[in-house]
Amino acid sequence: MIVAIVLILIAVGSVVFHLVSPWWWTPIASNWGFIDTTIIITFWVTGVVFVAVVVFTGYCVYRYRYQEDRRSEYEPENSKLEWWLTILTTIGVVIMLAPGLVAWQQFITVPEGADEFEAVGLQWQWNFRLPGEDGVLGKTAIKYINDENPFGINPKDPKGKDDVLIEADDMHLPLGRPVKVLLRSIDVLHDFYVPQFRAKMDLVPGTVTYFWLTPTRTGTFDVLCAELCGVGHHTMRGIVVVEKESAYKAWLKEQSTFAQTLARAKNGTKKFSNLDVSEGKAGAVESGSARLRLNPAKPSREKAKRVF
Numbered sequence: 001m002i003v004a005i006v007l008i009l010i011a012v013g014s015v016v017f018h019l020v021s022p023w024w025w026t027p028i029a030s031n032w033g034f035i036d037t038t039i040i041i042t043f044w045v046t047g048v049v050f051v052a053v054v055v056f057t058g059y060c061v062y063r064y065r066y067q068e069d070r071r072s073e074y075e076p077e078n079s080k081l082e083w084w085l086t087i088l089t090t091i092g093v094v095i096m097l098a099p100g101l102v103a104w105q106q107f108i109t110v111p112e113g114a115d116e117f118e119a120v121g122l123q124w125q126w127n128f129r130l131p132g133e134d135g136v137l138g139k140t141a142i143k144y145i146n147d148e149n150p151f152g153i154n155p156k157d158p159k160g161k162d163d164v165l166i167e168a169d170d171m172h173l174p175l176g177r178p179v180k181v182l183l184r185s186i187d188v189l190h191d192f193y194v195p196q197f198r199a200k201m202d203l204v205p206g207t208v209t210y211f212w213l214t215p216t217r218t219g220t221f222d223v224l225c226a227e228l229c230g231v232g233h234h235t236m237r238g239i240v241v242v243e244k245e246s247a248y249k250a251w252l253k254e255q256s257t258f259a260q261t262l263a264r265a266k267n268g269t270k271k272f273s274n275l276d277v278s279e280g281k282a283g284a285v286e287s288g289s290a291r292l293r294l295n296p297a298k299p300s301r302e303k304a305k306r307v308f
């Protein structure tokens with residue numbers, strides 16, 4: 001009897017906790033409301049099944065409790081019941097999976113004319129690159145990565161010269177414009193995740209992954225790495241600032257192109273500040289043929305104000 005009551009209380013308590021709980025998603029800041037809808041559908045299906053199974057178990061524990069004069073029946077098969085269970089389970093699984101497939105299709109079908117930027121992950125920071133005035137990102141390869149060229153842009157590719165390299169870990173996006181996010185990793189698996197965008201995608205060494213989104217409200221949002229990528233995983237944070245077109249353009253003007261970065265490096269005035277490639281110094285991390293280390297100066301972290 002006590003077990004039956006505990007089971008019913010677990011079912012009721014779970015529903016009440018869900019309804020009164022103060023924890024819910026942070027308000028959405030992108031066009032991906034459909035992804036929220038698919039998760040809510042999964043909540044409903046799994047919630048109804050959870051309550052039904054737990055309440056039914058409680059009922060059975062009470063209804064078929066031990067009584068001295070009662071004997072159990074032997075019924076190894078019940079094809080009618082099995083049919084019903086199979087059909088209901090199939091319907092439940094289809095309801096949960098089908099919207100996700102539609103959402104995924106939309107997630108990777110980039111609208112024509114979308115802007116694009118690249119996020120490059122390495123242990124344990126984010127770096128960003130934008131196409132310059134030609135609107136095309138220059139080609140890259142691991143072999144080109146060095147002190148002056150931390151993104152590995154092919155120096156012979158004319159399309160790479162005007163690429164805009166963000167010398168901090170904060171990326172800016174104009175409000176209301178669709179943007180394709182290209183993702184590249186220099187060392188291990190990482191995952192680009194901005195909770196308010198409801199969007200995440202793995203960065204896989206050796207390939208370029210992507211998705212797209214349209215920012216729908218201004219604000220400053222954290223970029224997290226959602227893939228356990230080493231001991232410094234928790235420090236792998238970036239910032240994305242969504243702002244009005246005019247503010248975005250003003251920010252863009254302050255950034256340097258690949259050509260300017262190269263020229264500065266040649267004059268010896270300034271190296272790329274955020275991503276520094278050097279020869280085997282203390283605390284260095286091996287990656288391919290190059291040794292990469294974190295530059296402790298990450299100016300944007302304190303500079304940007306977070307708005308949730």
Ligand SMILES: [Cu+2]
Nearest residue numbers: 190225229236
């Ligand atoms: Cu990571």
